[in-house]
Amino acid sequence: MDDRTRAVQARVYGKVQGVGYRIWARGEATGLGLLGWVRNERDGSVTAWLSGADAAISAMVERLWQGPAGSAVSRVDVEELESWTTPGDFRIVA
Numbered sequence: 001m002d003d004r005t006r007a008v009q010a011r012v013y014g015k016v017q018g019v020g021y022r023i024w025a026r027g028e029a030t031g032l033g034l035l036g037w038v039r040n041e042r043d044g045s046v047t048a049w050l051s052g053a054d055a056a057i058s059a060m061v062e063r064l065w066q067g068p069a070g071s072a073v074s075r076v077d078v079e080e081l082e083s084w085t086t087p088g089d090f091r092i093v094a
Helices: 021-031 056-067
Strands: 005-015 035-040 045-051 074-079 091-093
Touching: 005 056, 021 035, 021 045, 021 056, 021 091, 035 056, 056 074
Parallel strands: 035 091
Antiparallel strands: 005 045, 005 074, 035 045
């Protein structure tokens, strides 16, 4: 079993604000055992910073494409992070 950990920053575009996307993302990430944060951006996108097991990160990136009911994701850009400091939980930030 591969227990490699990694961190990524994902930027999600489309109808992702005003539909509960951040609350949904926090629930999904917590369920997968991920650490990090999610926030709204001024351009209408949502950014998620994810840290955890490789398989959990991959699963979360797939889920970001789905989103909660009412969302319509048009694009997800994922950037691998070379170094990171892991937060102690998964939170919604301003």
